[in-house]
Amino acid sequence: MNSLLRRLLSQPWVWSYLGALLVWLAAIVFTHGYGAGGMISAGLALAVFSVITGVAQMFVITLGPGNVDLSLPANIGLASAVAMKVMGGSDSLIALGLGAALVSGIGIGVGNYLLIWLLRIPPIIATLSASFIIQSIGISYGRGLQIKPPPGFAEFTTVQLAGVPLLAIGTVVLTLGFAVLLHRTIYGRSVLAIGQNPRAAWLAGIAVERTRCFTYLLSGALGGICGALLAGYFRGSSLDIGDEYLLASIALVVIGGTSVSGGKANVTGLWGAGLFLVLLLTMLNTFGVSAGIRYVVTGLVIIGVIVAAGGEKAR
Amino acid sequence: MDEHSANIVDLTHIEKTFGAVRALAGVDLMVSRGECVGLVGHNGAGKSTLMNILAGTLAADAGEISIGGKPQKHYSVAQAHKLGVRCVFQELSLCPNLTVAENARVLHPSIAGWGWRKQAGRLIREKLDAIFPDHGISTDSMVGDLPIGKRQMIEVARAFTVTKESVRLVILDEPTSSLDSHRAGQLLAHVRRAITDGGACVLISHLLGEILEYTDRIVVMRDGKVVAADRAAAFSRDRLVTTMGATAAGRTGRADAGTVARGSTPVRVRAQPVRQSDGFELVAHQGEIVGLAGLAGHGQTDLLLTIFKAAARRTAGVKISDPVALIAGDRQSDGIFPLWSIAENIGIRSIKNLRRGRLISPDLETRFAESWRDKIKILTPDLRNNILSLSGGNQQKALFARALGSEARIVLMDDPMRGVDIGTKLEVYELIRSEARAGRTFLWYTTEMEELQNCDHVYVFRNGRIVADLRRDELSEEKVIQSSFEEAIHS
Numbered sequence: 001m002n003s004l005l006r007r008l009l010s011q012p013w014v015w016s017y018l019g020a021l022l023v024w025l026a027a028i029v030f031t032h033g034y035g036a037g038g039m040i041s042a043g044l045a046l047a048v049f050s051v052i053t054g055v056a057q058m059f060v061i062t063l064g065p066g067n068v069d070l071s072l073p074a075n076i077g078l079a080s081a082v083a084m085k086v087m088g089g090s091d092s093l094i095a096l097g098l099g100a101a102l103v104s105g106i107g108i109g110v111g112n113y114l115l116i117w118l119l120r121i122p123p124i125i126a127t128l129s130a131s132f133i134i135q136s137i138g139i140s141y142g143r144g145l146q147i148k149p150p151p152g153f154a155e156f157t158t159v160q161l162a163g164v165p166l167l168a169i170g171t172v173v174l175t176l177g178f179a180v181l182l183h184r185t186i187y188g189r190s191v192l193a194i195g196q197n198p199r200a201a202w203l204a205g206i207a208v209e210r211t212r213c214f215t216y217l218l219s220g221a222l223g224g225i226c227g228a229l230l231a232g233y234f235r236g237s238s239l240d241i242g243d244e245y246l247l248a249s250i251a252l253v254v255i256g257g258t259s260v261s262g263g264k265a266n267v268t269g270l271w272g273a274g275l276f277l278v279l280l281l282t283m284l285n286t287f288g289v290s291a292g293i294r295y296v297v298t299g300l301v302i303i304g305v306i307v308a309a310g311g312e313k314a315r
Numbered sequence: 316m317d318e319h320s321a322n323i324v325d326l327t328h329i330e331k332t333f334g335a336v337r338a339l340a341g342v343d344l345m346v347s348r349g350e351c352v353g354l355v356g357h358n359g360a361g362k363s364t365l366m367n368i369l370a371g372t373l374a375a376d377a378g379e380i381s382i383g384g385k386p387q388k389h390y391s392v393a394q395a396h397k398l399g400v401r402c403v404f405q406e407l408s409l410c411p412n413l414t415v416a417e418n419a420r421v422l423h424p425s426i427a428g429w430g431w432r433k434q435a436g437r438l439i440r441e442k443l444d445a446i447f448p449d450h451g452i453s454t455d456s457m458v459g460d461l462p463i464g465k466r467q468m469i470e471v472a473r474a475f476t477v478t479k480e481s482v483r484l485v486i487l488d489e490p491t492s493s494l495d496s497h498r499a500g501q502l503l504a505h506v507r508r509a510i511t512d513g514g515a516c517v518l519i520s521h522l523l524g525e526i527l528e529y530t531d532r533i534v535v536m537r538d539g540k541v542v543a544a545d546r547a548a549a550f551s552r553d554r555l556v557t558t559m560g561a562t563a564a565g566r567t568g569r570a571d572a573g574t575v576a577r578g579s580t581p582v583r584v585r586a587q588p589v590r591q592s593d594g595f596e597l598v599a600h601q602g603e604i605v606g607l608a609g610l611a612g613h614g615q616t617d618l619l620l621t622i623f624k625a626a627a628r629r630t631a632g633v634k635i636s637d638p639v640a641l642i643a644g645d646r647q648s649d650g651i652f653p654l655w656s657i658a659e660n661i662g663i664r665s666i667k668n669l670r671r672g673r674l675i676s677p678d679l680e681t682r683f684a685e686s687w688r689d690k691i692k693i694l695t696p697d698l699r700n701n702i703l704s705l706s707g708g709n710q711q712k713a714l715f716a717r718a719l720g721s722e723a724r725i726v727l728m729d730d731p732m733r734g735v736d737i738g739t740k741l742e743v744y745e746l747i748r749s750e751a752r753a754g755r756t757f758l759w760y761t762t763e764m765e766e767l768q769n770c771d772h773v774y775v776f777r778n779g780r781i782v783a784d785l786r787r788d789e790l791s792e793e794k795v796i797q798s799s800f801e802e803a804i805h806s
Contacts, residue, residue: 180674183675184674184675185673185674185675186666186667186670186675189659189663189666189675192652192654192655193652193655193663196652196653196654196655197648197651197652197653199648199649200643200648200649200650200651200652201652203623203641203643203649203650204650204663204664204717205640205663205664205721206663259654263652263654264654
């Protein structure tokens with residue numbers, strides 16, 4: 001029992017769940033227990049989006065130093081517009097719209113990878129400059145109009161089963177799949193190997209460029225899906241709908257126990273970190289803190305986690 | 316400090332354990348002024364651990380350290396440096412993103428102010444000139460861009476540089492493992508010069524010839540203990556090997572000659588170095604062990620990498636018939652995945668075959684690693700331990716297991732025996748020979764004559780080109796050295 005506890009505590013993701021629990025307790029103590037369940041339900045619904053972007057960012061960051069996808073917010077914004085325009089408010093076109101969002105995301109992934117591979121631009125610059133291009137495309141494509149989702153799709157993104165959002169259940173299943181992809185497939189092993197030492201990975205016979213390419217495609221695809229879902233959840237697309245998910249995705253990766261220097265990733269921790277961040281904001285809201293303070297606290301939490309994780313390594 | 320104390324180092328009853336592994340079980344070591352002590356033993360005997368403690372990078376669990384006759388209570392790297400203890404470790408410790416001069420400065424905080432780069436550059440250049448004449452290293456080069464042999468030369472030269480603190484003891488842990496015999500000789504001659512000036516040296520090497528020829532006293536370690544310590548003159552190669560407890564004492568590792576007549580089996584590799592203009596090419600047949608000889612860094616590794624690349628993409632001048640695996644000699648930068656377990660490090664090259672359905676099976680992976688642990692004798696209590704828990708030689712064995720366990724019919728070896736002890740070497744030679752008999756083809760770059768003795772055919776490289784093509788019965792050390800230094804005439 002004791003050794004089980006010790007093994008549990010040695011897992012890097014435990015702390016994110018403990019943090020989420022602590023923040024939730026603090027919030028319900030403040031409200032004297034009022035809205036305890038609702039807070040979790042709303043937390044799960046909101047965490048879905050940061051978890052999806054977190055998975056995308058996790059695979060990219062695990063590729064090793066310098067790898068990060070900064071184009072996620074622009075990708076999400078464009079995909080939300082593409083999805084809503086293709087659906088055109090009609091329930092019969094939902095699948096087509098989702099497909100279009102996916103294609104838009106994958107296209108952005110391809111663009112990112114081509115910039116990195118053909119022009120040998122560092123990923124951080126490539127994805128940043130790509131996001132400016134995507135934004136301009138989004139502006140000329142959507143003309144800044146907010147298009148409403150079909151009623152069926154809006155319903156789908158908010159429906160609950162026994163108080164648990166359907167979308168959250170679906171995303172849990174999805175993340176389980178990504179955990180298997182990371183730990184039990186050749187692709188996942190390749191990502192982890194490249195993140196530790198790309199040269200050694202190449203010499204061990206790993207298809208380095210193919211793995212890198214697929215990872216940026218995967219990140220793009222997840223961004224596209226996330227954009228479509230967000231447009232449904234918030235009842236309309238907009239180009240800045242994904243803005244907060246750049247910081248959120250990176251924060252989730254870090255707080256969830258994935259190594260920022262690559263080669264070591266953790267899917268389980270993304271949910272803990274996602275809930276933690278969402279509940280932290282909920283708690284600060286119930287305390288009636290201003291938006292400025294909320295950003296400061298979020299920033300401090302991320303810095304704190306990185307310092308704590310770094311301290312562990314130095315030991 | 317008592318400058319007249321005869322003993323520079325006195326280690327008494329040093330103990331150290333790593334988890335379940337007892338690396339040092341009460342070791343005594345004494346080094347006196349003007350002495351070069353040779354330290355030998357198998358991989359995992361505790362040599363490197365002992366030297367890490369002497370250098371201050373590891374703290375001993377028990378025992379006393381006394382330097383220059385003064386007992387050290389709080390011994391650390393900084394303290395060691397202040398007392399003039401310098402070390403050159405097996406795992407090279409230069410910063411790859413800094414230039415040669417900047418790396419020299421790292422060790423000498425007293426170099427400061429305007430023109431520090433120039434000062435540091437001069438300091439290291441003078442040492443390099445003194446130890447390795449015609450080294451051809453620019454002090455402005457980025458260390459990461461240099462081949463491992465040059466990095467080792469810089470590392471050695473840096474250990475001998477002096478600004479404020481004088482150097483009293485230099486620890487050389489496998490200093491010649493990445494150097495060819497010419498450079499190794501220059502280094503060892505320098506060590507002899509340095510100790511006549513009142514310094515001292517501890518030399519760790521698996522090349523017993525070096526130890527017997529250049530040291531005054533030899534200390535033999537086995538299983539974390541000192542099992543013998545005597546004047547070098549009192550040892551012979553055979554006595555050393557027996558004391559170390561080698562499994563195959565007295566054998567030189569030379570194979571029976573003429574097992575396969577060249578040309579009777581199909582050609583597996585045909586490769587021409589990029590700079591070869593005379594149509595000369597390297598040819599390897601099925602079941603052959605082909606040696607790539609010559610001085611370090613004369614294009615052998617480049618050709619191996621070209622062949623490796625040709626396995627994935629068609630390359631001009633190279634023809635190969637089968638899958639290829641490579642065993643890196645520079646295991647830190649080319650081989651090891653430091654965050655993974657031993658089992659994961661061994662399995663990665665064969666991961667396709669360790670699946671059930673489409674998913675990797677940890678069970679198959681462990682069993683695969685276990686079979687190779689037994690076959691190649693990797694010393695570890697648990698294959699799930701991190702790869703870095705292994706000693707350097709055992710890490711190298713894991714890399715051998717990775718390549719030999721794969722489906723590759725052609726195995727490229729980039730000077731893979733660096734830092735591997737003689738017992739292990741003999742085991743690995745045997746393994747390579749039996750794999751070759753079973754039809755595998757080996758391309759083996761090495762700077763050691765003893766390893767070339769295992770080859771069926773040897774190509775000597777010079778300035779990126781093949782300059783000699785020697786059959787086994789033509790092979791001799793003189794021929795290799797001669798071709799390495801002057802343009803060979805081949806018909």
